[in-house]
Amino acid sequence: xxxxxxxxxxxxxxxxxxxxxxxxxxxxxxxxxxxxxxxxxxxxxxxxxxxxxxxxxxxxxxxxxxxxxxxxxxxxxxxxxxxxxxxxxxxxxxxxxxxxxxxxxxxxxxxxxxxxxxxxxxxxxxxxxxxxxxxxxxxxxxxxxxxxxxxxxxxxxxxxxxxxxxxxxxxxxxxxxxxxxxxxxxxxxxxxxxxxxxxxxxxxxxxxxxxxxxxxxxxxxxxxxxxxxxxxxxxxxxxxxxxxxxxxxxxxxxxxxxxxxxxxxxxxxxxxxxxxxxxxxxxxxxxxxxxxxxxxxxxxxxxxxxxxxxxxxxxxxxxxxxxxxxxxxxxxxxxxxxxxxxxxxxxxxxxxxxxxxxxxxxxxxxxxxxxxxxxxxxxxxxxxxxxxxxxxxxx
Amino acid sequence: xxxxxxxxxxxxxxxxxxxxxxxxxxxxxxxxxxxxxxxxxxxxxxxxxxxxxxxxxxxxxxxxxxxxxxxxxxxxxxxxxxxxxxxxxxxxxxxxxxxxxxxxxxxxxxxxxxxxxxxxxxxxxxxxxx
Numbered sequence: 001x002x003x004x005x006x007x008x009x010x011x012x013x014x015x016x017x018x019x020x021x022x023x024x025x026x027x028x029x030x031x032x033x034x035x036x037x038x039x040x041x042x043x044x045x046x047x048x049x050x051x052x053x054x055x056x057x058x059x060x061x062x063x064x065x066x067x068x069x070x071x072x073x074x075x076x077x078x079x080x081x082x083x084x085x086x087x088x089x090x091x092x093x094x095x096x097x098x099x100x101x102x103x104x105x106x107x108x109x110x111x112x113x114x115x116x117x118x119x120x121x122x123x124x125x126x127x128x129x130x131x132x133x134x135x136x137x138x139x140x141x142x143x144x145x146x147x148x149x150x151x152x153x154x155x156x157x158x159x160x161x162x163x164x165x166x167x168x169x170x171x172x173x174x175x176x177x178x179x180x181x182x183x184x185x186x187x188x189x190x191x192x193x194x195x196x197x198x199x200x201x202x203x204x205x206x207x208x209x210x211x212x213x214x215x216x217x218x219x220x221x222x223x224x225x226x227x228x229x230x231x232x233x234x235x236x237x238x239x240x241x242x243x244x245x246x247x248x249x250x251x252x253x254x255x256x257x258x259x260x261x262x263x264x265x266x267x268x269x270x271x272x273x274x275x276x277x278x279x280x281x282x283x284x285x286x287x288x289x290x291x292x293x294x295x296x297x298x299x300x301x302x303x304x305x306x307x308x309x310x311x312x313x314x315x316x317x318x319x320x321x322x323x324x325x326x327x328x329x330x331x332x333x334x335x336x337x338x339x340x341x342x343x344x345x346x347x348x349x350x351x352x353x354x355x356x357x358x359x360x361x362x363x364x365x366x367x368x369x370x371x372x373x374x375x376x377x378x379x380x381x382x383x384x385x386x387x388x389x390x391x392x393x394x395x
Numbered sequence: 396x397x398x399x400x401x402x403x404x405x406x407x408x409x410x411x412x413x414x415x416x417x418x419x420x421x422x423x424x425x426x427x428x429x430x431x432x433x434x435x436x437x438x439x440x441x442x443x444x445x446x447x448x449x450x451x452x453x454x455x456x457x458x459x460x461x462x463x464x465x466x467x468x469x470x471x472x473x474x475x476x477x478x479x480x481x482x483x484x485x486x487x488x489x490x491x492x493x494x495x496x497x498x499x500x501x502x503x504x505x506x507x508x509x510x511x512x513x514x515x516x517x518x519x520x521x522x523x524x525x
Contacts, residue, residue: 026492030404031485055460059428059467063493138459158459160489 003032003172004039012168020071020112024164031161032172041173045076045129045152046166047122048114049138050159052083052352053101060159061101064108067163073113074169078127080139081292081349082106082118086322092343098354114166118347119321121230121292123150126323131252134177136165140243141234141291141368147244149229151252153177156243176243182253184217184246186210187260191220192269196385197231197297200224201367202272204235206264213241217258219248230291235367276370278361278380282313285359285379286393287350288386289319290366295327297386298344302333304390310341315359316393322346342393351376363392399502399522404483407497410514411476413507414448416440421457422464422490431473449515450475451507455487465490477515479504479522 011017012025028040050056056064083102084094110116117125120139123146129135131151137143138157146152155175157165165171175181188207194200207216216236224232224247236242246255288301301318310316318337320328325346328334337344350362351372361380362373373379384392416439420426425435431446446468455461465487468474474496478487483500491498497517507513507524514523 023493026405027489030488030492033402034404034483034485034488050460050463056463057428057467059470060460060463062470063463063466158462158486158489160459160462160493161485 002036002038003029005029009040009170018070020067020069021167023067024071024167027161027164028168028170028172032174035172035174037172037174039173040170041134041177042169043075043134043136043165043171045127045133045135046073046162047078047080047127047137047139047142048109048159048162048166049080051080051105051109051118053098053105054083054352054354056105061105061108064105067167068108068111071112071167073166075166076127077114077166078122079109079114079116079118081120081352082347083353084348085345086118086347088345092345093358094354112167117322119292120349121321124292124294124324125321134171136162136171138162140237141230143243144233144237144245145230147176148233148246148251148253182244182255183215184255184258185214186262187217187219187258188262188264189220189260190218190264192264192266194221194228196365197228198365198367198383198385199269200228200232201235201365201383202269203264204232205239205272205276205367206268208236208238208240208242210262211240211242215242216245217248217255218245219260221247221250224250227294227297231366234291238368238371273383276367276381276383278382280361280380280382283361283363283382283392284314285362286314286316286389287319287362287364287366287369288389289317290349290351290364290369292349293318293320293324295324298324298328298333299331300386301390302336304387305340305342305394306336308340308394310393311395314393316342317345317350318342319345319349363389365389397506397524399506399524401499401501401520401522403517403520404488404498404500405491405496406518407477407495408516408518409449409477409497410512411447411449413451413509413511413513414440414443414445415451415504415507415509417453419454419456420452421455422461422486423458425457426464428464428467429471429473431468445475446473448475449477449479449513451479451504453481453504455484457486459486461486462490462493465496466494469494469496477517479507479515
C-alpha cells in the first residue's frame with residue numbers, strides 16, 4: 001500500500017487513542033488509499049455537515065452518540081445548519097419531538113468538543129482559514145468559498161469524513177490539497193451586468209451546469225461583494241460539481257489562464273431566471289439567507305421592513321448564524337424584523353428544516369434554495385432580488 | 396472454483412448469496428433504510444431487498460448521507476452481508492467502515508452472477524466463487 005503513516009497516525013489506527021479515533025483513522029486512511037494519497041496531512045479547521053435530524057435520522061444520531069463516547073476534536077470544528085433555531089424553534093412551528101431529537105444531535109457534537117454554531121457560513125463567524133491553509137470542510141458552498149475566495153485547500157467532505165478529520169486532526173493528501181489539481185480548466189467570459197445576489201446565483205447556475213466538475217476561470221466581473229460571492233459559491237456547487245473556481249482580479253489563487261471559449265450573456269442569465277420562475281398562484285413562503293445572511297444583509301432587510309407588516313398569508317424567514325443573530329439583536333435589527341412579523345431564524349436553513357407540506361411556494365434571492373425547495377420540499381419557486389422578496393412579503 | 400483478486404475496503408470474512416446489478420446504487424433516496432429494499436425507480440434491483448446478501452454493484456452514487464443509510468440498515472439487522480464493487484466510492488467506503496460491513500473493490504464483477512454462493516475474504520481482498 002502506498003499510504004505512509006507516522007508513528008502517531010499508526011497508533012491512532014491501532015486504537016491507542018480510543019475507539020472513536022480508531023474508527024476516524026480508518027475512514028481517513030481508506031479514503032487516502034482509494035484516492036492514491038501517499039501521506040496524511042494536518043488540518044487546522046473542520047466544518048461538519050449532516051447536522052439536521054431531518055437528514056441524519058435515528059441511525060445517524062446513533063453513530064454520532066457512539067463516536068461521542070470517547071471522541072474529542074483536535075482542531076477548531078464548527079457545524080452546518082440544524083433543522084431548527086435551537087432556541088426559538090417553537091414559534092417557527094417545529095414540533096416537540098423533532099426539537100428533542102435535534103437537541104440530542106447537537107449535544108453529541110458538543111460532547112466531542114465541536115463548537116455548536118450551526119451555520120453554512122463558518123467563515124463569517126470565526127472559523128476563517130487563511131490562504132494556503134489545509135482544512136477539511138463539508139458543506140459544498142463553504143468548501144467552494146474556502147477554496148476559491150479565501151484560497152484555503154479542502155476537498156468536499158461528507159459528514160462522517162469531516163468528523164473523522166476533526167477527531168484525528170488529519171486528512172489524506174489528494175484532490176484539492178495538491179496544487180496541480182487546482183489549475184483552471186475552462187475559461188468563461190461574462191458579458192452581462194451582475195447587480196445583486198440573485199444575479200450571482202443565476203451566474204452560478206449557468207456556469208455550474210456548463211462546467212460540471214471542470215474548474216472554471218471567469219473573466220468580466222469587475223467587482224463582487226462577499227455576499228455576492230457566497231451566493232455564487234452556493235449555486236455553482238449546487239448546479240455543477242465544482243469545489244473551486246477562479247475569477248480574474250478577484251480570487252487569490254494563481255493559475256495559468258485557459259483559453260476563453262465560453263461567453264455568458266445577459267440572455268443566458270435571463271434564461272436561467274426563467275428556469276427558476278415556476279407558474280405559481282400565491283407565494284406563501286419567502287426565504288432570505290441561503291447561504292446564511294451576513295450582518296450587512298440583515299441590516300438591509302431590517303431597513304426594508306421598518307414600519308411594514310408581513311401579510312397574514314405569508315411567512316418570511318431570514319436565516320443566519322447565531323452570533324450574527326446576537327449582533328442583530330444588539331443593533332436593534334432583530335426587533336424591527338420581528339415586529340414586522342418576519343422571523344430572524346438562527347442555526348437553521350430552509351433546505352434542511354422539516355418544511356415539507358407546510359408551504360407550497362417559495363420566493364428567494366438564492367438559486368441554491370430554489371434547487372432544494374423543489375427537490376426536497378416540492379415547492380414551486382421564484383427567484384427575485386432581496387428588495388422584491390420583501391415587497392412580496394409585505395404586499 | 397474461481398478466485399477474484401481485488402483490494403480491501405473494510406475487513407471481515409463472510410460467505411453468502413450474491414445479488415448482482417450493473418446499475419450504480421445511491422443508498423440515500425435509493426434504498427429504504429428500514430427494510431433494505433431498493434426503491435429507486437427503474438433500477439435493476441427495484442423492489443428487491445439487499446438484506447443478508449453479498450451485494451455486488453459497480454460503484455456508489457449520490458448524496459454523502461448514503462453512508463448513514465448503510466449504518467441504519469446494519470443497526471436494523473437489514474444490512475448487506477458484504478459489498479463487492481468494481482470501484483468503491485467514498486460514500487459507500489465510509490458507510491462500510493462506520494457500519495463494519497466487509498467490503499472489497501477492484502473486482503471483475505461481471506464474473507459474478509446473482510444467486511451464486513460466494514466467499515469474501517476482505518482482509519486479503521479476495522472473492523471466491525464456489
